[in-house]
Amino acid sequence: MPERPTRGDDARPIPQRGRPEVARPDIDDDAVYTVDTRGRRRTPPPRASRPARTDQRPVREQRPARERRPEAAAGRDPRRDGAAAHPDARRPSGPRGARPLTTDAPDRPRRRRRWWLVLPVLLVAWLAFLVFSPFHAWSTVSRVEDAPAGDRPAETPGNTYLLVGSDSRDDLTPAQRKELGTGSAEGRRTDSIMLVHTPSGGGKSVIISIPRDSFVPIPDHGSNKINAAYSIGGPQLLVRTLEQVTGLRIDGYLEIGFGGFASVVNSLGGVDICVPFDMDDPKAHINLKKGCQLLDGKNALGFVRARYSDPRGDIGRADRQRQFLAAIMKGAATPATVLNPFRYWSFTHTAAEAVGVGEDTSMKDAANILLAMRGAGNDSTLSLTVPIQDTAYQTSAGLAVKWDTERAKALFTMLREDQPLEAPPAGTDGKPTGG
Template sequence: MRDDDRARPIPQGSDDDVYVVDTRRRPRASAPRSAPTGSRSAPTGALPRTPRRPAPAAAEPAGGYDEYGRPLPARGGDGGRGGRSARPVREPRPPRRRRPARRVALLLVLLLVGWVAVTAAAPWHAWTTVSREDTEPAGERPAAGDGHTYLLVGSDSREGLSAEQKKALGTGSAEGRRTDSIILVHVPSGSGKPALVSVPRDSYLPIPGRGSNKVNAAFAFGGPKLLVQTLEQATGLRIDGYVEIGFGGFANVVDSLGGVDICVPRDIKDAKAHLDVKKGCQTLDGPTALGYVRARYSDPKGDLGRAERQRQFLGAVMKEAATPGTVLVPWRWWSFTHAAASSVFVGEDTSLLDAYRILSTMRKVSSDEALSLVVPVSDLNATTRAGSSVLWDEQRAKELFGMLRDGTPLDAPPPGTDGTPSGR
C-alpha cells in the first residue's frame, strides 16, 4: 500500500466515513508529511500519526519471502543469481561402529564347527588305521538269527611292545597270539538288553578238524577263522563281526584316558600279573589295569573270576571314554580313538557300525543297561585229555544261546549265567 493510501475515506455512498489505518511498522519520519495535493484531509477526530524510530535494517534473505512472509532458500548455485540448481550438500556419514559382539559370535561358530569336525573325524580316521584280516570261516555256517552277535577277543600279543614295556607290563616274551579273553557281544534287534557273554578260555569244546580241546587252542591252531568256526558250531549263533585287541593296545587305551576308575572287590596280589592292589575304588593306570584283567591264579574263581573282572573293566573304560572330559576335549578324544586303533585287529567284514555296537554295549554294562553274563558251566576243574578244563552246562547253555538266537528279551540274567557251577 502506498503512503498516500494510508488513511483515506471509503468512497462516497457509505453511511459513515470509515478510515483504514495501516498499522504496519514503518520507518519513523522526522516530520509528518503533508497530504498530497488533491487528497482529502483527515477527518476531524482522527488520531494524529506518531512518528516511529526506524527499525534496524534486517538482512534480506537471498531467496526473498513467500506469501506468508517466511524466508525462502536461495535459488541456484551462484548465491541466488539465477544460476543452475546446486546439488544438495550431503552431510558426512558417521564412522561405522565396530561390533565386537558379532566378531565374538563368529569366532564361537568357527570353534563349534571345528570341534564338531574333529569329534566326527577322529573315530573315522582311527578306523582307517586298524589292521584287518579275513575272519570268515569256511564250510557251512549257522543261519542268521535275531540282532547281531560279535566276537570280542583280548589276545596276549606282544606286537609293538619294546623289551622295557614287556618287562613293565609283565607280559613275558612269548611269540605269536593267544586268547586271553573271549567274549560274545549280542545286540538284539528288538526289546531286551544287550549282553556280554564270557566264554572261559579253558572251555573244553570240539574244534573242527582237531578233535576236542580247550577253546583257546582253536585260536593257536588256526587263528580267528578257526576260533569263529568253533564258537559258531558250539553255540549255534552266527558271528557277524570280529574285534581283537592286544596287550599293548589295552594299556595305551587306559593311559590315553588318564586312568580308569574301578572298584576293586578285594585285595589282589598276583606276582605273575605284576599286580598288587588294595580293596576299594581307585584309579588304575595302564600297567595296573592290564594286571587287573590278567590276574588268574590269585582269584578263587580262577578263569571265571578273571572273566568277570574283564567285563567290569571294559564297561569302566567305555564309561570313561564317553564322559564330556574325553569327548569334549579334541586332543584327548583324538588320543583315545587312535590309541584304541593302534593294536586292534578287525575282520574284513566288520564295519564301523559293528564296532560302535560293540563299544556301546561295553559302555552300557557299567550302567546296568546291558547284562554281564558267563556261559553256564557244570565243572570248573574237569580232567580231560587237554588237562584241567571247564565243562559247560549243556542244557542251560543251549537255552541261553536259543534265547539270543530267537530274540527272546533278556531283562535279567538267566539261571547259571553268574559263573556259579551247576554241579552237573
Template sequence: MTPPESRTGDDDAYVVDTRRQPSGRGRSSSATATSHDDAYVVDTRNRPAGSRGDGSGAGPTDPARRPRRRKGRLIALLIGVLVLAWLAFMVWVPYNAWTNITRVDSAPSGDRPTDGKGTNFLLIGSDSRQGLTEEQKKLYGATNAEGARTDSIILVHVSDSGNKPLIISLPRDSYVPIPGYKKNKINAAYTFGGPKLLVATVENATGLPIKGYLEIGFGGFASVVDSLGGVDICVPFNMKDPEAGIDLKKGCQTLNGPNALGFVRTRHTDPRGDLGRADRQRQFLSAVMKKAMSPSTVLVPWKYRSFADSMSHGLTLGQDTTMGEAIAIFQAMRSVSNGDGLSATVPISDPNYTTYAGSSVKWDSAKATELFRMIKDDESLTAVPKGAGN
C-alpha cells in the same frame, strides 16, 4: 507467503508450516498443533544429534551403536566358526583312527549257522606280544609267552527288538569241539587257526552267527587305559601276582595301564580261577567304556584324540566288520557299564573238568543250549541261567 520454517522466540523451537503439503505427509509424530490444524511446532530442544525425534535418543545413524553392532556380529561369527571346527574335529578324529586299524580275515568258510534275530559280535582280548618292546614286556609281565592266545572271549549280542544288550563270557578254558581238530580248550582254536578258526569254533559251539569281530591286543589294553588317565576299578580282594606284574590291595581305586592289564590277566590269585578272571574282564571293559564316553574325555580334545589313537593301534577288526558294527560293540559295553545291559558267563557245570588238555571248564549243556536259543530268537533276558560253576 509464509516461509516453510520460521523461528519463534526460542532458538531451539521451530514452526513448521505444512498447510500446502498433501494430507498425511511431512508431519512429525512429536509435533504439537498451534493456532490452526495444519501448522505444527516441532521442539528440538535438548535432543542429541542423530535423534529420531521420538525421544529415544538413538537413531539408525547413531555413531555410538555402530561399533557395538559390529562387535556383536564378530563375536557371533567367531563362536560359529569355533563350533563348526569342534564338530569337524569330533568327526575327523574317529575317522582318522578308523583308517589306522589292522584288519584280519575272520569269516569262516563252509557252512555257518543261519541268521537269527539281533546281531552277534565276538570281542577278543589277545595276549599277543607282537609290537611290544623288551622294556614293555618286562613292564607288563609278558616275557615268557610266545605266539598268541586269547585271554578273553566275549560274545556281544545287540537286540533288534529294543531289548538290553548282552555280553557273555566264554571262559578261555571252555572244553569244546574245534572244527578240523578234536575237542580242546576254546582258546586253542586261536592258536591253531587264528581269528577265522576261533569264530568258526564259537559258531559251532553256540549255534549263533557271528557278524563282526573285534580284537584288542596285549599292549593295547595298557595304552588305552593310560590314554584315559587310568580307569576306576573296585578290586575284590588283595591281588599279588608276579607273573601278571601286580600287587593290588582290596578296594576301589584308579588303575594305570600295567596294573589294569594285570588285573584282567591274573587268575592264580583268584579262587574262582578262569571264571573269576572272566568276570574281571567284563568289569574292566565296562569301566573303560564308561570313562571313554564321559564328558571328561569326549569334551577334552587332546584326551579324545589320545584315546582314539590308542584304540586304533590296539585294535584288530575283521575285514567285513563295519564302523557301525564296531560302534555297536562299544555302545553295548557302555550300556552294560551304566546298568542298562546284561553281563554274565555261559552256564558252567564243572569249572575243573579233567581232560587230556588239562583242567578245563565244562559248560552246562542244557542251560547253555537254552541260553543260546534265546539269544538267537532275540528274547528279552533279565538273567543268565547259572550253572554249578557260577
C-alpha cells in the same frame, strides 16, 4: 535534569556537559537538527552464560600439575562425568593416551551380537572334529582274516560279535615285556573271549564271557580247550568253533593285544577301577589294595590278567575283564576326554592302532560293540557268563571248564531267535550248577 535555557534568535546553543559540541550549519533558526552521540562509550551489559554446545569437544581446564581436583577428592571420576555431559564426544582433548570420555555401552550389544554369530560356528566346528577323529582313526586299523571255511549258520535277527583279548607279545619290545610283566612266551593265545549280542528290536544288549578253558569240540581237531582253537587256527578257527557250539552266526570280529590294553588306558590318563579284594599277584606284576582307585596301563593290564590271586580263577577274571571294558568306555565318554581335543584324538587313534578287526567288520559293527561295552557299566547291557556245570572238569587236556549244556542251549536259542532279555537267565552268574 535541568531544562535547557531559552535562547534568543541570535543566541547560540549552550553546550551540555559531557556532550561534544557539534558545529551547526548555517540554517534557519526553525530548522530541526540532530546531535550525533555515537562517540559516547557505553558499558555493555553483562553477557549471559551460554549453554555448552554438545557438538564441540570439551575444553579441559588447565590446572597446576600438583593441584588435586575436588572431584577426585570426592571419589568421583571427572572423566566419566565429562563423558556423561558430552555423550557424543569420542576423543578428549589433552595429552595423548588420555582415557576417552565415552562409555562402552553403545558397543556392548554389538559385541554380544558378534558372539552369538561366532558360537554356532565354533559349535559346528567342534562337532565336525568329534566325527572326523574316529573316522580318520578307523582308516588306520589293521585287518585280520576271520571268515571261517565251510558251512556257517544262517543269518539271524540282531547281530553277534566276537571280542577277543589276545596275549600275543609279537608287537611288544623286550623293554615293554619286562615293564608289563608279560613274559616271553611265543605264539598266540586268548586271555579273554566274549560274545556281544545286540538285538534288532527291544531288549538289552548282552555280553557273554566264554572261559578260555571251556572244553568244546574243535572242527577237525577233536575236543579241547577253546583256547586251543585260537592257538591252532587263529581267528578263523575260533570263529568256526564258536559258531558250531552256539548256533549263532558271528557278524563281526574285534581283537586287542597286551600292548593295546596298556596304551588305550594311558591315552585316557588311567581308568577308575573298584578292586574287589587285595590282589598281590607276582605273575601279573600287581600288588593292588581293595577299593576304588585310578589304574595306569601297567596295573590295569595286570588287573584283567590276574587269575592266581582270584579265588574264582578264570571265572573271576572274566568278570573283571567285563568290568574293565565298561570302565574304559566310561572314561572315553567323560568331558575330560571329549572336551580335550588332544586326549580325544589320542584315545581314538591309540584304540585304532591297538585293535585288529575282521575283514567284513564295519565301523558300525565296532560302534555297536563299544556301546554294548559302555552299557555294562550302567546296567543297560546284561553282563553274563555262559552257564557252567563244573570248573574243574577232568579231560584229556587236563582240568577244564564244562558248560551246563541245557542252560547254555536255552541261552543261545533265545539269542538266535532275538528274544528280548531284560534280566540274566538262570545259571549265567558264573557259579557252577553241579559237581
